[in-house]
Amino acid sequence: MSMRSKERRARLLDALNAGEIDVDDLARRFDVSASTVRRDLQFLSKNNHVRRTYGGAILTGHVAEATLDQRIAVQGKAKQAIAQAAADLITDGETLILDAGSTVAAFGRMLLQRKLRIITNNLALLPFLAKAPGIELIVLGGTIRATSMSTMGPLAAEALRRMTADRAIMSADGVVDGRGLCEADLEQVALKSLMMQQAKDVIVLADAAKLGRAEQDAWAPLPPHWTLVTDGDAANSQRVMFAASGARVVIAG
Known part of the structure; x- marks a missing residue:
C-alpha cells in the first residue's frame, strides 16, 4: 500500500x-x-x-x-488534537523538557501564552518560544540533526545533566509496549533516555499510527509510570495493553 x-x-x-x-x-x-x-x-x-x-x-x-x-501536515488533525490535549495537562510555573519531533513542535506552539520554563533541543520551536513573554527558554547545544531540526550528542547530554524538570514531553518514531520509544539513531535514544531520567513525569505524544510500530532498531525504555497522549484512532487493544503495563492513556479530541 x-x-x-x-x-x-x-x-x-x-x-x-x-x-x-x-x-x-x-x-x-x-x-x-x-x-x-x-x-x-x-x-x-x-x-x-x-x-x-x-x-x-x-x-x-x-x-x-x-x-x-x-511533518505537521502528516496526520495533521490528529497531531493538533494530541498537542492540545497534552497542553491541557500542563500547569503554569512548571519546568518542561521538550523533545524534538513535529508533534512536540505542535505542542510547543500551544504554550506561547503560558508561564513556563522550557528546556529543549527542538530548534524548530525557537523562533516561536523565544518571543513568548512568559517563557524562560533554555536551549541544549550540540550536534545538529537536520532531519529533525534538533541538537544531540555529548554537549546536549552534558547540559541536560545539570537540570531537572517537572515533565518531559517526548516524541518517537514508534511506541511499543514493554520496549519503549523506537528511533533510527543511538544518539537520539541516549538523549531521549536522559530527558526522561531528568523529569519527574513523562508524557509521550504519539498518533495511532505510531503505536506498536517498531521499524527502527534503537530504543529508549520508558519509566514504570508515564502518560501516553494519542488520538481516537488508537486501537482499543493498544490502549488496554499500554494501560495494563503502567501507562495513563489520554485520548485527544
Whole structure:
C-alpha cells in the first residue's frame, strides 16, 4: 500500500535534508515508480521547497521550517488534537523538557501564552518560544540533526545533566509496549533516555499510527509510570495493553 502523497512528500523532504538525492533511490525507498517521485518533486519545486537537478533534486535554502510544517501536515488533525490535549495537562510555573519531533513542535506552539520554563533541543520551536513573554527558554547545544531540526550528542547530554524538570514531553518514531520509544539513531535514544531520567513525569505524544510500530532498531525504555497522549484512532487493544503495563492513556479530541 503506497503512502498518501502528502505523507510521502513530507518524507521526501526529510530524505532531501541529507543532501542531493537521486530519483531512482527515492523510488526504491518509498516503493513507488520514478515517475511518481518526479511528480512529487515537481509539486515541491512549485512550492519552493526543492530545486530540481538532473536526475534528482536538492533542498532550497529556507526549507527547515517548511519541513516542520510538512511533518505537521502528516496526520495533521490528529497531531493538533494530541498537542492540545497534552497542553491541557500542563500547569503554569512548571519546568518542561521538550523533545524534538513535529508533534512536540505542535505542542510547543500551544504554550506561547503560558508561564513556563522550557528546556529543549527542538530548534524548530525557537523562533516561536523565544518571543513568548512568559517563557524562560533554555536551549541544549550540540550536534545538529537536520532531519529533525534538533541538537544531540555529548554537549546536549552534558547540559541536560545539570537540570531537572517537572515533565518531559517526548516524541518517537514508534511506541511499543514493554520496549519503549523506537528511533533510527543511538544518539537520539541516549538523549531521549536522559530527558526522561531528568523529569519527574513523562508524557509521550504519539498518533495511532505510531503505536506498536517498531521499524527502527534503537530504543529508549520508558519509566514504570508515564502518560501516553494519542488520538481516537488508537486501537482499543493498544490502549488496554499500554494501560495494563503502567501507562495513563489520554485520548485527544
